Amino acid sequence: MAVAFARTVILYALIIIGIRLMGKKQVGELEPTELVFAMLISDLAAVPMQDFGIPLLFGMVPIIALLSITMILSVLSLKSIRFRNLICGRPSVVMEHGSILQDELSKNRFTVDELLEELRLQGVTDLSTVKYAILENSGRLSVMLYANQQPVTPAQMQLPVEDEGLPLIIISGGRVLRENLKQRNLDQKWLQKQLAEHNQTSPSEVFLLTVDESGSTYYVPKELGCP
Amino acid sequence: MKRLWISLAILLALFLGCLWNIHYVSQISGQLVSSLNEAEAAAKSGNWQEAQQLTRQAQQRWEQVSPYLYVTQCHSTTDEINTGFREVLELLQWKSSLAYSAANGILIAEVEHLFEMEDLTLENLL
Numbered sequence: 001m002a003v004a005f006a007r008t009v010i011l012y013a014l015i016i017i018g019i020r021l022m023g024k025k026q027v028g029e030l031e032p033t034e035l036v037f038a039m040l041i042s043d044l045a046a047v048p049m050q051d052f053g054i055p056l057l058f059g060m061v062p063i064i065a066l067l068s069i070t071m072i073l074s075v076l077s078l079k080s081i082r083f084r085n086l087i088c089g090r091p092s093v094v095m096e097h098g099s100i101l102q103d104e105l106s107k108n109r110f111t112v113d114e115l116l117e118e119l120r121l122q123g124v125t126d127l128s129t130v131k132y133a134i135l136e137n138s139g140r141l142s143v144m145l146y147a148n149q150q151p152v153t154p155a156q157m158q159l160p161v162e163d164e165g166l167p168l169i170i171i172s173g174g175r176v177l178r179e180n181l182k183q184r185n186l187d188q189k190w191l192q193k194q195l196a197e198h199n200q201t202s203p204s205e206v207f208l209l210t211v212d213e214s215g216s217t218y219y220v221p222k223e224l225g226c227p
Numbered sequence: 228m229k230r231l232w233i234s235l236a237i238l239l240a241l242f243l244g245c246l247w248n249i250h251y252v253s254q255i256s257g258q259l260v261s262s263l264n265e266a267e268a269a270a271k272s273g274n275w276q277e278a279q280q281l282t283r284q285a286q287q288r289w290e291q292v293s294p295y296l297y298v299t300q301c302h303s304t305t306d307e308i309n310t311g312f313r314e315v316l317e318l319l320q321w322k323s324s325l326a327y328s329a330a331n332g333i334l335i336a337e338v339e340h341l342f343e344m345e346d347l348t349l350e351n352l353l
Contacts (some may be wrong), residue, residue, distance in 0.1 A: 001243070001245045002242075002245035002248065002249050002298055002345065002347045003344075003345065003347060003351045003352060004244060005241060005242060005245045006347065006352055007352065010352075056353050057353060086322045119335065
């Protein structure tokens, strides 16, 4: 049992390193090589975890080898477009100028119901408004509407809009993030003023406080009973 | 914070449980090996009745702990020890000195193997 426990800890650490090396991607957005890697390592790690009659190296060696192959393929895909197309495939145009390209749909084993579902998820109900619908390598559908069907932007209307910029978290879960405070050129005085404005005396009573580049704040108090 | 402590406590309990298991299995295998060695010495001096009695005592002890070992060990290992005890007792009845000695040696090795498998060594870890 102790051996199984120690092996689980070691293999878990190894998988975490592997996943971290794959980058900040969600499972639904994995490239084929990464998806295969993710599917295989879980199985490879599970076998020596459950059966300690099998040496740990039997799990570690394939995981390290898979990790290396995935990294090599990843670098080659980055360097060569041909190789990338071979390994990851190409995006497929499944709708063009409002009409469905049935050949492309069947090539990708994508049903018309799935296409309609994806379009509905993106708020499109009228197929004639779609200029292009592209099935990406990650399996997601990118939809481009005709220019006259796209939402109007303030720039098109020539309206002046104030850019609020990126909001930075100042208090998170009752703790002051001094680095962010400094980054916005704010000090403790400003923070005390903000707390007083919201009838609070201590940052520990605040769940979230953010401030954007224009100085606007967003405040959420801590709920009673929450740690 | 509570969840963190609970998780840490579970992890620690698991680890301590594992360590206790090593200690328990080591104790059991030590007792069994010692009884089986004594039985072999008795058989060598021609005292077959004492050898039979000591082996039977070891088998009884084994049967007491085997439900726990079935839960925590590979079933194939515990099954082999069960079979080994039956074989050794059968050979003791027939007072077959050479065959008994060989079977008892295998049984002792299997019982020792029980602890070796559990021991937290680099060999087992790798």
